[in-house]
Amino acid sequence: MDELIEILEDIQPDADYENCTTLIDDHILGSLQIISLVAELEDAFDVTVPTVEIKPENFNSAKAIWAMVQRLQEEE
Amino acid sequence: MRFNSYISLAYLGIFLPIVLIAYGILPKKIRPFVLLGASLALFWFMSEFLVAYFILSTILIYLSALWLDKLKAKQKALSALAESKEEKKAIKKASKNKQLAVVVVCILINIGILAVLKYSPFFLNNLNLIFSLAKSDISIDIPKFLAPIGISFYTLQAVSYIHDVYKEKIEADRNLGRVALFMCFFPIIMEGPICRYSDTAQKLWSGESLKYRNVTFGIQKILFGMMKKMVIADRLNLIVTNIFKNHEALNLDGGIVALGALLYTIELYAEFSGTIDVVIGSGEMFGISIPENFRQPFFAKSISEFWQRWHITLGTWFKDYIFYPVTMSENLKKLTKKARQKLGRHYGPMPATIIAFFCVWFCNGLWHGAGWQYIMFGMYHFVLISIGSLVLPLSNNVLGKLKIDRNKLPYKIFTIVRTFLFVCIGELIFNSSGFYDSISLLKILFTDFSLKTLFNGSIFNLGIDHYDLLILAVTLVIVFIVSFSKEKGKNVREEIAAKPIFVRWPIYIGLIVFIVVFGAYGGSYAPIDPIYANF
DSSP states (O other), X not given: OHHHHHHHHHHSOSOOTTTOSOTTTXXXXXXXXXXXXXXXXXXXXXXXXXXXXXXXXXXXXXXXXXXXXXXXXXXX | OOOOOSSSIIIIIIIHHHHHHHHHHSOTTTHHHHHHHHXXXXXXXXXXXXXXXXXXXXXXXXXXXXXXXXXHHXXXXXXXXXXXXXXXXXXXXXXXXXXXXXXXXXXXXXXXXXXXXXXHHHHHHHHHHXXXXXXXXXXXXXXXXXXXXXXXXXXXXXHHHHHHHHTTSSOOOSOHHHHHHHHHOGGGTTTOOOOOHHHHHHHHTSOOOOOHHHHHHHHHHHHHHHIIIIIIIHHHHHHHHXXXXXXXXXXXXXXXXHHHHHHHHHHHHHHHHHHHHHHHHHHXXXXXXXXXXXXXXXXXXXXXXXXXXXSHHHXXXXXXXXXXXXXXXXXXXXHHHHHHHHHHXXXXXXXXXXXXXXXXXXXXXXXXOSSHHHHHHHHHHHHHHHHHHHTXXXXXXXXXXXXXXXXXXXXXXHHHHHHHHHHHHHHHHHTSSSHHHHHHHHHHHHHSOOXXXXXXXXXXXXSOOHHHHHHHHHHXXXXXXXXXXXXXXXXHHHHHHTSOHHXXXXXXXXXXXXXXXXXXOSTTOOOOOOSGGGO
């Protein structure tokens, strides 16, 4: 989770990733950031993020992103 | 009987009440069939025998989805018997290849029907043009095809259904009636919105009872949509048509062309969002939530935000089925990773994004019509949005140095006005009659601009009078107040519904009287045809 927060802060600083649950809804993460984030997640956690996973509920909070990564790791 | 608009006596006065009564009095089990029968009947009224294309597409996606299900089941059964991980992987890969083939063929047939019916004359005309430029004697006869109404809308729904089944986002539906109803629920046939199976299909087939609240809220939404279409769009149609069709014959200057672009933008919004209000209101009466297609688009502060608020379901379709699949393709992912190391956080994903933007906006332009002006309209937005993304760090830097706060009201107003002007220029291209006409209009706009003709009374020779202007101004103020309240997070409809009956009903009755008295029908008015129905 700490590594994920580091990645998020590198991609888009100035956000409260510990508590924010509206990263997509409030446009903190836009399309550009999602593209960078997916590339970083795949590298860092050795997963493949399919396009169907790119939906607000999976990216609205750091916890949701982490849950998605763990789920994808189990499925790999 | 032929229908050509949802805002017509035939639909609102006859068709909708009959379906509503039949749905209300028949038992729950029969109700989905009432909706399906009504939807197919309306499709027939609008397109007659061309409904066969729709039936073909529906059966095709239905069978393809079931085939995918069979392949997946077979894969599971074989995997259960596999003895090693490698064997499981090989089974999965072989099955995925077969599934992909099914999906690709299904999508190609659906898109192929659309391409042949809608785009083949355009492509063949351009091919003939190339032959003649090359001084060749070859000339291909241009076939004439008739396309069913709403083909561009239901084809996108068909593609989303089969894609989502393939990606296991949804399960293949074994009920052909439910798939057909999802594809052609009667309010959405003509102008969308583009629905997703996961959002509407189950609810459509549930046969939920009519509820007083749903019916009254539906009527409320329909009335507001009728006001936008009949009082604003229909009133503007004559002057907009005159400016766009006769700008050369009437020798109009840039001031009038600018006015034409402004009025067409308002007309298009009033017509399209007004019809969508009627569509959503019709669904609401049956308890069906049809997705919203507009979210106060003229409050957008950038072109990309505008497209998140205007024709929302088309934008999200392109985002989900073109933008992300392109940017997330293996090659572009690798490109993004490399570019991030060299170009940094902001510019790293930019090459992949710009390639994806190009695909999205080329398709968006072409989706709107088979003509170079539509491709130009798409490319105009591609350039604006790409530049917007590229200069963002620079503009943040400049604003920081000038100590301008993006969140302060004056800057917000500046960005809203700037976006609106860009939108108007885009709509000028969009409503031109072809590539050369759009260039001619842009040339007049930028080289012969004068405010004089706007104030010397010459606009009153173009199909609008002082009375029309006054009615338009009042109605636009009403629409603005409602939009502003929604933008501030207020639920205007709930607030009106919560008012006492002696406040609530005069509002509803006042709205009906307003439409009846000030609607632009009869006399010299020429009501506008549904613009998006032709796409």
